[in-house]
Amino acid sequence: VEDGGVVAAPSSSSAGLGVVGAAVEAVAAVAAMQDEVGSRREGPEPDPDDEPPKKKARVPGGESGKLEERLYSVLCCTVCLDLPKASVYQCTNGHLMCAGCFIHLLADSRLKEEQATCPNCRCEISKNLCCRNLAVEKAVSELPTECTFCLKQFPRSSLERHQKEECQDRVTQCKYKRIGCPWQGPFHELPAHESECSHPTKTGTELMGILGEMDQSHRRDMQLYNGIFSLLCYEKIGFTEVQFRPYRTDDFITRLYYETPRFTVLNQTWVLKARVNDSERNPNLSCKRTLSFQLILKSKVNSALECSFLLLKGPYDDVRIKPVIHHHCFSNDTNETEYVLLPISDSVECNKLLAAKNINLRLFIFQVQK
Known part of the structure; x- marks a missing residue:
């Protein structure tokens, strides 16, 4: 109120309210400025329903990609660091190994005469101590992988069918291949x-x-099978299941070899021996594995005994052996055959045999008629 040019001072209560109001307005202004700055940096928060379709698809894809990478590192084999393609084995502490690496570790331990151990925690591993992990096998089968032909992603469980039957880029042959x-x-x-x-x-x-x-x-294959059929017509035929047991030589550097107990076929006593990589010094350092065997006549004979023989897989084994017919004329002076290769398909099959406690096969001997 102005009175004679003099301005009346506000009361203390109204002055206090004015200061508080000004402070509140100042704080609100600062908050509004911060919100405006934040909105300029981050942009307005979008409504999920208004989000562009590309962004919607990209966000979950990135998250699943990271999840797949983490699953790869968790479910991979501790030896080859790759996702298993078939069976998955685990040690007593739960570390995972694919079937190929697991069999390779057991075969190497047999060659080095050591106890096989898990490469991660060094606990003992064997076919009795380790078991398959079915949950991991199923999880791996659902993870995506890339088709080698069209480069599209498919679950591992359906990849084989896609590559064999459905993929438009799969390699195929002309129907006139037969001509x-x-x-x-x-x-x-x-x-x-x-x-x-x-x-x-x-x-x-x-x-x-x-x-x-x-x-x-085709003619070579037919010669083999015709030869087997002709041998089945012989008068004297004998066969038996043989079990190769592992032993060590007495050398300074011991070598692994296999030998069967004595067995009787065609009224004669025989023994089979086998060796790894033709008894090379350190077969465990080689990725290529072979087994060769020889047939030994232990009986004394009055006249030469001419025989044909072949080894096949045993009735309870799954090793793949392609039959090969061998011939030898046994006498008291030549009672041992040369070492011949066991006709297994590859080093993986050889590792299966080496990893086993014993090797069980079936031997056929045909006495040649004179």
């Missing part, structure tokens, strides 16, 4: 190739030359 067409290519190009393939229009003379080359490999 010599060498074409190979993606499945989606097959109809175009077959419509233009020149082999159906070749002359009979040209086709006879092509088929003659293709028959050579």
Whole structure:
């Protein structure tokens, strides 16, 4: 109130309220400025329903990608650091090993005459101590993997069927392969190739030359099976299950070898011996593994005994052996055959045999008629 040019001072209570109000307004202004700065930096918070479709798809994809990477590191084999493709074994402490690495560790321990141990925690491992982890096998089968042909992602459980039957980029062969067409290519190009393939229009003379080359490999297989069938017609045939047991030589550097107990076939006493990589010094340092064997006649004979023999897998084993027929004329002076390779398919099959406690096979001996 102005009175004679003099301004009246506000009361103390109204002054206090004015100060508080000003402070509140100042705090509100600062908060508004901070919100505005934050909105400029981070942008307005979007409504989930208004979010663009690309962003919606990208966020869960990134999260699942990180999850898959973490699962890979958790479920991978502790030896090869790759995801198992078949059976998964675990030690007593739970560390995972794929079937190939597990068998390889057992085979190496047999070659080095040591107890096999887990490469992670060094606890003892064996077929009796370790067990399969079915939960991990199922989890790995559901993880995505890339098709080698079309490069798309599929669950591991369905990848094999996709690559064999569904993938349009899978490698296929021309239906005229049986008459010599060498074409190979993606499945989606097959109809175009077959419509233009020149082999159906070749002359009979040209086709006879092509088929003659293709028959050579088939002829070798037929010779083997015909030889086996002819041996089955012999008068004297004997067979038995044999069990190779592991032993060590008495050398300064011991070597692993196998030998069977004595057995009787065709009224004669025999023994089988086997060795790894032809008794090389350190077979555990080689990735290539082979087994070779020899047949020894322990009985004394009055005349030469000419025989054919072959080894096959035992009735309870799953090792893959392609039969090969061997011949030898046994006498008191030549009672041992040369070492011949056991016809297993590859080093993986050899490791299976080495990892086993004993090797069980079936031996056939045919006495050649004179």
